[in-house]
Amino acid sequence: MWIRRFSGALVLGSLLAGAGLAVFAPDAGAGSHVFTVRGIAVDVTAETAAAARETAHAEGHVKAMEKLLARLLPRDELTLLRQLEAREVLAYVQDFQVEDERTSDVRYLANLTFRFKPEPIREFLRANGLQHAETMSKPVVVLPIFGAEGEAGLWGETNLWWAAWAERRAGGWLVPLIVPLGDLGDLMAIDAERALGGDAEGLGAIARRYGAQDVLITQAVLLGDPESGGASLQVGSARLGRYAQQTIIDNYVQNPAETLQDLLARAAAAVDAAVQESWKQSNLLRPGSQRSITVTVPVARLADWLEVKRRLKDVAAVRRTAVTALSRSKTEVAITFVGDEEQLVLAMAQSDLNLALYPGIGWELQLIGGASAVAAPGPDQQPAAGADSGADSGADAPSEPASE
Numbered sequence: 001m002w003i004r005r006f007s008g009a010l011v012l013g014s015l016l017a018g019a020g021l022a023v024f025a026p027d028a029g030a031g032s033h034v035f036t037v038r039g040i041a042v043d044v045t046a047e048t049a050a051a052a053r054e055t056a057h058a059e060g061h062v063k064a065m066e067k068l069l070a071r072l073l074p075r076d077e078l079t080l081l082r083q084l085e086a087r088e089v090l091a092y093v094q095d096f097q098v099e100d101e102r103t104s105d106v107r108y109l110a111n112l113t114f115r116f117k118p119e120p121i122r123e124f125l126r127a128n129g130l131q132h133a134e135t136m137s138k139p140v141v142v143l144p145i146f147g148a149e150g151e152a153g154l155w156g157e158t159n160l161w162w163a164a165w166a167e168r169r170a171g172g173w174l175v176p177l178i179v180p181l182g183d184l185g186d187l188m189a190i191d192a193e194r195a196l197g198g199d200a201e202g203l204g205a206i207a208r209r210y211g212a213q214d215v216l217i218t219q220a221v222l223l224g225d226p227e228s229g230g231a232s233l234q235v236g237s238a239r240l241g242r243y244a245q246q247t248i249i250d251n252y253v254q255n256p257a258e259t260l261q262d263l264l265a266r267a268a269a270a271v272d273a274a275v276q277e278s279w280k281q282s283n284l285l286r287p288g289s290q291r292s293i294t295v296t297v298p299v300a301r302l303a304d305w306l307e308v309k310r311r312l313k314d315v316a317a318v319r320r321t322a323v324t325a326l327s328r329s330k331t332e333v334a335i336t337f338v339g340d341e342e343q344l345v346l347a348m349a350q351s352d353l354n355l356a357l358y359p360g361i362g363w364e365l366q367l368i369g370g371a372s373a374v375a376a377p378g379p380d381q382q383p384a385a386g387a388d389s390g391a392d393s394g395a396d397a398p399s400e401p402a403s404e
Contacts, residue, residue, distance in 0.1 A: 034071070034134045034316065035121060037064040038172060040112040052108035058086035060096070064114035065089045068121070071173055072132040074280045081128065092120050133280040134316040135347040137175040139212040140239060140275070144179070144268075145192045145219040152219065154192035155182050161220040164264035173276045174283075178210045185209060203240060214241030218271055226260035233263055237271050242349060245278055283346065285317060285338040292336045293344075295355065295363040300329050304367060311351040311367075317344050333365070 040063050042056035065084055073081075097113040125132050145152050146161035153159050165179045180186045189209060190202035195217055203215045218237035224230045231254040238247040252267045254260075299305045312321055317337045325332040337344050341357070348355040352368040 034136060034174070035068065035116040035118045036113065037067050037071075037116070038113045039169075040064050040067070040114065041110075042112060043107070043109045045107045047106065049103045049105055049108060052106060053103065056108045056110065057096075057112070060110075060112040061086045061089040061093065061114070064096070064112065064116075065092070067172065068114075068116055072121075072125070072134055072280075073130060074133070074284065075277060077130045077132070080130065092116050092124065131284040131286050133174060133283040133285065135174065135283040135343075136316070136350055137243070137279055138214065138350050139176045139178050139210060140214045140216050140241075141207050141210050141212045142177050142179050142216045142218060143190065143195050143206070145195060145217065146222075147192075148221045149196065152192040152196065154190070154195060155187055160222075160260070160264055161218070161268075164261070164268045165218075167265070168268055168272070171272060171276075173272070175275050175279045177216065177272060177275065178212060180206060180210065198240065207241065214239050214243055216240075216271075216275060220264070220267065222260075224254070226254060226263065229254055229256060229258075231260065231263065233267050235267050235271060237274070239275065239278075243279075243282075243346065248274060250274075283317075283339070283343055285343075289340070290319065290336060290338050291340075292334055293341065293363050294324060294332055294334050295365045296361070297331045297333055297365045298329065299331060299367075305331060307367060308353070308365065311353050314351045315344075315347050315353070317347045 040060045042060045042063075044052045044056040044059065046052035046055055062084065069081065070078060094115045094117050096115065099111045099113070101108075101110040103109075122132075142165055143154060144159065144161040144165045145154050146159045147153055154162070157163075162179070162182070168179070170176070186206060186209065189205035190199065194202040195215075196219065207213060207215050216237060216239045218235060221234045223232045223234060233252040233254075234249065235252065236247050236249045239245040250267075250270065252263060252270070254263050258266075297305070297308055299308060309321075312318055312335075315337075317339050318335060319338060320336040322334045323331055324334050335344075339347075345355045348365070349368070354366045354368050355363065356366075357363050
């Protein structure tokens with residue numbers, strides 16, 4: 001069920017304990033799925049079930065806000081914020097959903113999903129002078145390779161590095177990481193040797209199988225004896241594709257009483273965090289950095305223009321669009337956005353829009369693929385294997401100007 005904050009005058013206790021069901025209203029603003037936080041588990045024991053429920057929902061609000069801020073803010077900015085209390089978080093929550101609810105006389109358990117209000121969250125960050133990122137990356141396929149070159153493996157039960165990644169739950173971050181199933185199709189697409197050699201055909205094949213654009217190759221080499229507690233793990237990781245990164249090499253030393261499985265899990269979490277941090281740093285929206293450009297959209301069919309408009313609404317950096325001129329073959333649009341042009345180009349690409357600056361022509365915006373092209377999932381969702389792009393249809397040119 002979804003619970004909505006109906007009035008600013010409601011206090012937390014009466015809202016959480018007494019509110020009825022509410023309609024899940026349409027999303028407001030571009031990229032609003034980024035402001036949805038899932039998987040908030042609560043488990044509270046109190047004197048009564050009602051008291052436990054109220055306390056659990058309050059804790060859920062705080063946890064959800066923490067997870068949202070960790071998603072949006074780079075590490076150095078995140079440390080500047082104090083933890084908000086539940087009553088403060090309430091002002092930023094649009095509604096929340098309760099699932100798997102279980103109660104006893106004194107205990108309450110549930111899984112909660114929160115939808116936050118995008119613009120109030122942005123204003124909160126601006127008021128605190130915080131840079132943040134909210135551009136969702138297209139999915140990235142992770143290829144965990146275990147072992148040194150010459151004996152490295154990608155598929156099979158002996159790949160403990162792949163197992164560590166496969167056991168990780170979706171983190172709900174801006175870069176969705178997909179671990180392949182390791183089925184026959186995956187084995188035919190790529191192997192460890194071809195992946196480490198940067199085989200473009202194989203890497204492209206595995207990316208297409210999972211509706212992704214980039215591939216994260218992460219190689220782990222185990223040194224020492226984990227049974228004696230003296231092991232270490234050397235990990236090299238690089239994202240290849242449209243958004244390429246240089247190889248990052250880290251070394252993880254086994255902690256006292258830490259099993260090999262725990263060591264691998266800790267290293268995988270660290271690599272995931274590094275990928276997220278790198279993406280955020282490249283897509284930071286700085287307070288007061290709003291600007292506008294005019295772009296030409298060469299579309300001759302109404303269906304293409306409508307698709308461009310739909311995709312623009314999913315670009316987090318875009319704040320406003322307005323048609324300034326049109327003809328039967330092209331449309332000129334003024335785009336107001338946050339960040340710089342390089343960030344806007346990258347953000348557009350995540351929605352299958354190609355923005356480019358041509359000498360003597362200016363900015364031009366074109367569709368990539370058709371209307372059914374794969375879009376990035378929400379931060380708590382995983383795309384299905386085998387997703388692919390299709391072609392759109394339509395016949396007529398845009399007939400009149402409009403503003404969004």
